[in-house]
Amino acid sequence: MHAMVLREAGKPLDLTELPVPQPDAEQLLLRVESCAVCRTDLHVVDGELRDPKLPLIPGHQIVGIEEATNTRFGVPWLAWTCGVCAYCRSGRENLCDNAKFTGYTVDGGYAQYAVADRRYCFPIPGNYTPAEAAPLLCAGLIGFRAYRMTGDAARIGFFGFGSAAQILVQIARADGREVYAFTRDGDSAAQQFARDMGAVWASGSSAAPPHPLDAAIIFAPDGSLVVTALRNLVKGGSVICAGIHMSDIPSFPYEMLWNERSIRSVANLTRADGEQFFQRIASLRIETRRTVYPLDHANEALSDLRDGRLTGTAILDPWPASPSRG
Numbered sequence: 001m002h003a004m005v006l007r008e009a010g011k012p013l014d015l016t017e018l019p020v021p022q023p024d025a026e027q028l029l030l031r032v033e034s035c036a037v038c039r040t041d042l043h044v045v046d047g048e049l050r051d052p053k054l055p056l057i058p059g060h061q062i063v064g065i066e067e068a069t070n071t072r073f074g075v076p077w078l079a080w081t082c083g084v085c086a087y088c089r090s091g092r093e094n095l096c097d098n099a100k101f102t103g104y105t106v107d108g109g110y111a112q113y114a115v116a117d118r119r120y121c122f123p124i125p126g127n128y129t130p131a132e133a134a135p136l137l138c139a140g141l142i143g144f145r146a147y148r149m150t151g152d153a154a155r156i157g158f159f160g161f162g163s164a165a166q167i168l169v170q171i172a173r174a175d176g177r178e179v180y181a182f183t184r185d186g187d188s189a190a191q192q193f194a195r196d197m198g199a200v201w202a203s204g205s206s207a208a209p210p211h212p213l214d215a216a217i218i219f220a221p222d223g224s225l226v227v228t229a230l231r232n233l234v235k236g237g238s239v240i241c242a243g244i245h246m247s248d249i250p251s252f253p254y255e256m257l258w259n260e261r262s263i264r265s266v267a268n269l270t271r272a273d274g275e276q277f278f279q280r281i282a283s284l285r286i287e288t289r290r291t292v293y294p295l296d297h298a299n300e301a302l303s304d305l306r307d308g309r310l311t312g313t314a315i316l317d318p319w320p321a322s323p324s325r326g
């Protein structure tokens, strides 16, 4: 099979010919139909996350077919948990001390085939194509965990409007919440995209929203946005950091946190998050803006995400119909 392989952090992925992986008793063998690119893939490839498996096939938003049963499954970031640590035993397997993660500590989906522990996979609803479903598996699932942390906030700020934000804005709207989108200053294309997807207001992150926010979710990996978000928060409001990696948060006066404002991070997902997410979207039709790249153009997809050239989600197609440009 073809796979894009990370051999050393900070280096481009190599197009490599590998044997099709063999599943063990707990694993599904999937013919990968689509793999969405997440910002976390970028952090892994760029060496911002410690100790990846090397060599590594990245990618943790996999949609594939189990050919034996002709069933479509999604493979998320959480690949395996131990079931015995204090976190696993208290319903917080997202924090498992011994967890394995797809496309980070085990091989992922930048390939034509992948294996995954069936207990952590999700059946894909029949009304989504593989490319439509792929962004749901991290942007959707972990995004939804972040969204739930906002409680009953009526006005939510989204800082960074990409893959996760475009999904969550649709859920927020259906729940009767207002989303205020903050993008890089001057990125009018991203602001228009946010409005098109359902944000009531969109502007550069240095602008003040028309109303104070009840909560904010930080998707962009920029720690200074935590302080920006706090500045725009009502008393008792919360800032949720949804990404796995962020630049340092600048210091700020305690007064900004005073009055029961809070800052917290969201780490990984539990299988229950996935079940709740798919239940929540059963009555919705989540639309996403996507750019499809042939698998062997994964480095280009990562560069476009890194440099902010992408609107929406990058999708890798491991079986492009026509030969790619190489």
Ligand SMILES: [Zn+2]
Binding pocket: 081, 082, 083, 084, 085, 086, 087, 088, 089, 093, 095, 096, 097, 098, 099
């Ligand atoms: Zn555990």
Ligand SMILES: [Zn+2]
Binding pocket: 038, 039, 040, 041, 060, 077, 138, 139
């Ligand atoms: Zn992800």
